Amino acid sequence: MNEAERTAPAPQVGLAAVILAATLDDPRVLTVPVAGQPEGRGEGLPAGPLEPAHPTLERGLRAWVERQTGQSLGYVEQLYTFGDRNRRRPDEGPGAAGEGGQHALSVAYLALVREARPAADSAWQSWYRYFPYEDRRAGRPAALDAIGDRLDAWAEAAPDPEERRRRSDRIGLTFGAAGSGWNEERVLERYELLFEAGLVPEAGAEGEDIRGLTGQPMALDHRRMLATALSRLRGKIKYRPVVFELMPPAFTLGQLQRVVEALSGTLLHKQNFRRLVAQQGLVEETEAVTAETGGRPARLMRFRREVLLERPAPGLRLPSSRMG
Amino acid sequence: MNEAERTAPAPQVGLAAVILAATLDDPRVLTVPVAGQPEGRGEGLPAGPLEPAHPTLERGLRAWVERQTGQSLGYVEQLYTFGDRNRRRPDEGPGAAGEGGQHALSVAYLALVREARPAADSAWQSWYRYFPYEDRRAGRPAALDAIGDRLDAWAEAAPDPEERRRRSDRIGLTFGAAGSGWNEERVLERYELLFEAGLVPEAGAEGEDIRGLTGQPMALDHRRMLATALSRLRGKIKYRPVVFELMPPAFTLGQLQRVVEALSGTLLHKQNFRRLVAQQGLVEETEAVTAETGGRPARLMRFRREVLLERPAPGLRLPSSRMG
DNA sequence: CGGGTAAATACTCATTTTGAGCATAAATCG
DNA sequence: CGATTTATGCTCAAAATGAGTATTTACCCG
Numbered sequence: 001m002n003e004a005e006r007t008a009p010a011p012q013v014g015l016a017a018v019i020l021a022a023t024l025d026d027p028r029v030l031t032v033p034v035a036g037q038p039e040g041r042g043e044g045l046p047a048g049p050l051e052p053a054h055p056t057l058e059r060g061l062r063a064w065v066e067r068q069t070g071q072s073l074g075y076v077e078q079l080y081t082f083g084d085r086n087r088r089r090p091d092e093g094p095g096a097a098g099e100g101g102q103h104a105l106s107v108a109y110l111a112l113v114r115e116a117r118p119a120a121d122s123a124w125q126s127w128y129r130y131f132p133y134e135d136r137r138a139g140r141p142a143a144l145d146a147i148g149d150r151l152d153a154w155a156e157a158a159p160d161p162e163e164r165r166r167r168s169d170r171i172g173l174t175f176g177a178a179g180s181g182w183n184e185e186r187v188l189e190r191y192e193l194l195f196e197a198g199l200v201p202e203a204g205a206e207g208e209d210i211r212g213l214t215g216q217p218m219a220l221d222h223r224r225m226l227a228t229a230l231s232r233l234r235g236k237i238k239y240r241p242v243v244f245e246l247m248p249p250a251f252t253l254g255q256l257q258r259v260v261e262a263l264s265g266t267l268l269h270k271q272n273f274r275r276l277v278a279q280q281g282l283v284e285e286t287e288a289v290t291a292e293t294g295g296r297p298a299r300l301m302r303f304r305r306e307v308l309l310e311r312p313a314p315g316l317r318l319p320s321s322r323m324g
Numbered sequence: 325m326n327e328a329e330r331t332a333p334a335p336q337v338g339l340a341a342v343i344l345a346a347t348l349d350d351p352r353v354l355t356v357p358v359a360g361q362p363e364g365r366g367e368g369l370p371a372g373p374l375e376p377a378h379p380t381l382e383r384g385l386r387a388w389v390e391r392q393t394g395q396s397l398g399y400v401e402q403l404y405t406f407g408d409r410n411r412r413r414p415d416e417g418p419g420a421a422g423e424g425g426q427h428a429l430s431v432a433y434l435a436l437v438r439e440a441r442p443a444a445d446s447a448w449q450s451w452y453r454y455f456p457y458e459d460r461r462a463g464r465p466a467a468l469d470a471i472g473d474r475l476d477a478w479a480e481a482a483p484d485p486e487e488r489r490r491r492s493d494r495i496g497l498t499f500g501a502a503g504s505g506w507n508e509e510r511v512l513e514r515y516e517l518l519f520e521a522g523l524v525p526e527a528g529a530e531g532e533d534i535r536g537l538t539g540q541p542m543a544l545d546h547r548r549m550l551a552t553a554l555s556r557l558r559g560k561i562k563y564r565p566v567v568f569e570l571m572p573p574a575f576t577l578g579q580l581q582r583v584v585e586a587l588s589g590t591l592l593h594k595q596n597f598r599r600l601v602a603q604q605g606l607v608e609e610t611e612a613v614t615a616e617t618g619g620r621p622a623r624l625m626r627f628r629r630e631v632l633l634e635r636p637a638p639g640l641r642l643p644s645s646r647m648g
Numbered sequence: 649c650g651g652g653t654a655a656a657t658a659c660t661c662a663t664t665t666t667g668a669g670c671a672t673a674a675a676t677c678g
Numbered sequence: 679c680g681a682t683t684t685a686t687g688c689t690c691a692a693a694a695t696g697a698g699t700a701t702t703t704a705c706c707c708g
Binding site (some may be wrong): 593595600618621 | 694695696697698702703704705
């Protein structure tokens, strides 16, 4: 049920799904167990080969997901197509698939769902389990210091000065150096950098401590797919009202903000956030209020679907960071 | 040399390239002749099957392009993976590949190049040849009236009122109805709509006049790939400095603006455009000036590559429209 | 060789859009 | 009741935008 078998004489085409949901404080990803993986890398994404019976790629994907997790998908978009040889471990060399051997492709999809009822073997996991350093809601994660040190060491170890400079520029660019700050969209670039620097188990890193730093690995190249999905979602949220795919039909502005913060991994200025949402016309009030939020009861809102027909590119332009 | 042969028992994986360049007033796409196509649809994109000898998808693509056109590629990014069954003509039904038959996938890439020396059989064509209604630099194209009429007729012809409303909402959304204006990024959505409405030869439309309205068709689903590329490029130009991949090493701000206008299909306010470029720190002056622009000589500028390391998301946020 | 034309470039100005706070309201908890 | 917590309303300065006006410096033309 995964793309591990890569020996057939024709290109193997696999389908994989990054299925995301969000509770108030945790963005979630749906995982399934993957057999035959190295120790500690048994978590993976729902996936399966493209079969002749599948009418389209997307329909094939939905079928696999439903079969493996029982989850039916609403919003789905294609993410990226990964070729296996891109993602060979440095120490593996040409390896199993061999030079001139067969290709294996994975077409990865992003899906956003509301309900999070795990079924069969599947389980919802916080995605910060896989990218702990991406969550800055409680401030800059301490692990970033250690990561920075290791990355710097990697840069220093470059064969020539030219390459050294390239590496440290790249570190600055992706992890935010002096001057330029943290860009929450660069999830994939950060993961790729860690991979190239050999700081993730997928790239051969050993030791338990590495998981504390760079997060839990996944089967095959699934963590890379997840990173791709987070980059896409964190970017898209700004110019398309996709968050609402993750929200219940009625919600408070506070809850909406919590979810956006959970996705982006940063905190937002509350008053400005609600001003933005309001003036964008993204939501409308319902008559109901809820007292479940702790303090003063909040008005329940609903997504205004009409906005899709009105504004050119409605999204949540994440009003500044910091501040509760 | 194209993905026409779709009978093998394993998924056929093809690679296709949308290679774009820009002269001052024309954005260009590199085309090659494709054999065995219906009358008038012999133009296509460089493409070829993924072969075992290709180390990665992207390298395979570069090899095909070089072989077919002699063009070597610089900037390349993956665009989208198309499954063939998505794109079956309504009148064809299950057709050749057959229910339960084999899939054919095409992984399409976008490439941006500077020089435009056509080689072998290839030819550079203005992309507005394929999407004439996308060029608004000389004002709203007159053809849009006729297109609008035909689309409205299609909406009217919907089987039920529900569907009719959906269709006309969609027309308004993509082609710009009252209220919401034209969004230059929706190239793909517009093409898809024309396809579904049967207003392009690829969807079975007959008659010479249709080309005057909706543009020249291409082989297979290549026009769809081109539309995908334009959507991507028109969007990306706003938040990444990709235009410079199309510019010579030194250029004037006027030339830069002409290219951006050519890509986006709209005119920009000159003074604001240069203010934007300047304050974004995207370019720096060279010592040279050129008198080749007509009036007062202009300073030659060059792209500041360092900006990639500084600003989070530098791009050209297209300062307003209208106005020379 | 002086006037007309075409760009390029420099500034101005009113509006909007941001980023940051302050202040008040309405619940719950001890 | 007073402290705490979240929701909501409003203000204000700084920065970004949209739309012009004005000036400079070529070339072209007779």
